[in-house]
Amino acid sequence: MKINTDLHTQHISQQFNAELNEVKNRLLAMGGLVEKQVSDAIEALIEADSELARSVREKDELINDMEMAIDEECTRILARRQPAASDLRLVIACSKAASDLERVGDEAAKVARHAIELCEQGESPRGYVETRHIGDRVRAMIKDSLTAFARFDTDLALTVAKADKSVDMEYKSAMRELVTFMMEDPRSISRVLNIMWVLRSLERVGDHARNIAEHLIYLVKGTDVRHLSYKEMKRELKD
Amino acid sequence: MKINTDLHTQHISQQFNAELNEVKNRLLAMGGLVEKQVSDAIEALIEADSELARSVREKDELINDMEMAIDEECTRILARRQPAASDLRLVIACSKAASDLERVGDEAAKVARHAIELCEQGESPRGYVETRHIGDRVRAMIKDSLTAFARFDTDLALTVAKADKSVDMEYKSAMRELVTFMMEDPRSISRVLNIMWVLRSLERVGDHARNIAEHLIYLVKGTDVRHLSYKEMKRELKD
Numbered sequence: 001m002k003i004n005t006d007l008h009t010q011h012i013s014q015q016f017n018a019e020l021n022e023v024k025n026r027l028l029a030m031g032g033l034v035e036k037q038v039s040d041a042i043e044a045l046i047e048a049d050s051e052l053a054r055s056v057r058e059k060d061e062l063i064n065d066m067e068m069a070i071d072e073e074c075t076r077i078l079a080r081r082q083p084a085a086s087d088l089r090l091v092i093a094c095s096k097a098a099s100d101l102e103r104v105g106d107e108a109a110k111v112a113r114h115a116i117e118l119c120e121q122g123e124s125p126r127g128y129v130e131t132r133h134i135g136d137r138v139r140a141m142i143k144d145s146l147t148a149f150a151r152f153d154t155d156l157a158l159t160v161a162k163a164d165k166s167v168d169m170e171y172k173s174a175m176r177e178l179v180t181f182m183m184e185d186p187r188s189i190s191r192v193l194n195i196m197w198v199l200r201s202l203e204r205v206g207d208h209a210r211n212i213a214e215h216l217i218y219l220v221k222g223t224d225v226r227h228l229s230y231k232e233m234k235r236e237l238k239d
Numbered sequence: 240m241k242i243n244t245d246l247h248t249q250h251i252s253q254q255f256n257a258e259l260n261e262v263k264n265r266l267l268a269m270g271g272l273v274e275k276q277v278s279d280a281i282e283a284l285i286e287a288d289s290e291l292a293r294s295v296r297e298k299d300e301l302i303n304d305m306e307m308a309i310d311e312e313c314t315r316i317l318a319r320r321q322p323a324a325s326d327l328r329l330v331i332a333c334s335k336a337a338s339d340l341e342r343v344g345d346e347a348a349k350v351a352r353h354a355i356e357l358c359e360q361g362e363s364p365r366g367y368v369e370t371r372h373i374g375d376r377v378r379a380m381i382k383d384s385l386t387a388f389a390r391f392d393t394d395l396a397l398t399v400a401k402a403d404k405s406v407d408m409e410y411k412s413a414m415r416e417l418v419t420f421m422m423e424d425p426r427s428i429s430r431v432l433n434i435m436w437v438l439r440s441l442e443r444v445g446d447h448a449r450n451i452a453e454h455l456i457y458l459v460k461g462t463d464v465r466h467l468s469y470k471e472m473k474r475e476l477k478d
Contacts, residue, residue, distance in 0.1 A: 064466045071463070075331060082321035092314060099338075179429055186425040190418055224310070227303045
């Protein structure tokens, strides 16, 4: 009897672990797609590829569905498995990270919408160098936050928070430059505004990458590091 | 023995209900404060009251703390009480709504920051009528979404989703007008940009109010209505 019960318990626990792994894998798959959306949206903008921009907008629905599926699975696990401690934190962190990825998807779709508008207006405006640069940086941040999640790597998560700080500064400086450019050439106003909205979206992508990194730190350490500065976060992780 | 066990179970369940109520009440208290932040930020902007703007920015930290406290309480309930069905949905909905309220608080702080910049630049630019109007609308949406939450009122939640649609249209039309104004008077560019960012923030506040309404619908009906259009949502609620 003892052996049977043990086997049964072991079976349940194996199944439970498989379910937790499945949620995590789904999150990483969703992350891969979202990262591609961000890079495709930037590509579409810079190469004036309206077809690519349109495909980004269409795929956004798929990302929304992925988030809802992950959320449903998380709720199902909470209801049936009643996880505790680190298992519970994994479920919560996955659900929150999925929500951030969904918002990154929204930002990518917005960038794609501006790419289409810019294609229609023809002629490339200023600010593409900054867009490319900030775009590459936030895409790398998303990638790193997901790798951190995959490996439970809090050091890598910390570098994402650090990168967010410097992206914010680059964003501000790019925006100042664009305002100056608008003033010098008022005919460019509506095109430059499109680029400003794009940069704003990319800056938001960086914020979400930082959020995902924070969810991972919560998952591994059990500490809520939201709203801490990079320095405070670093100190918290050393303790 | 039977009676004692029953009393014990009853006691546990009363305590559990008290905890659930406490989380909901905290959410509503947070909501009240956030609503005040939005209206103060708009007031500060329109009345050029930089002191009020600064107090909005300072209070944002309090709102962040409230969100973290609600989240912690939700996690504690999940771990200890292992809620199911509608109790589980209440915990999930409160945690998600708190996250939306925290972001509304961020947007209010951003509006306050622009209010300070505009005070420094002196002279009020165009767009205050639109700001006042859209500001009043999204503040009412936040209020309604919280009342819907307090009363489990899905009909009221539905009106929030409807309002979001018309706010989005008003936002777009206000933005078009501001672009025209910029082109006519390039010296106003940086002041008008401030107003544009403010309108963008207010439009986001409307989105968050809609999200909160969606969380409430999920809580009451058990259906995930995110990413549905207003029409689809209405149909879903009638079924």
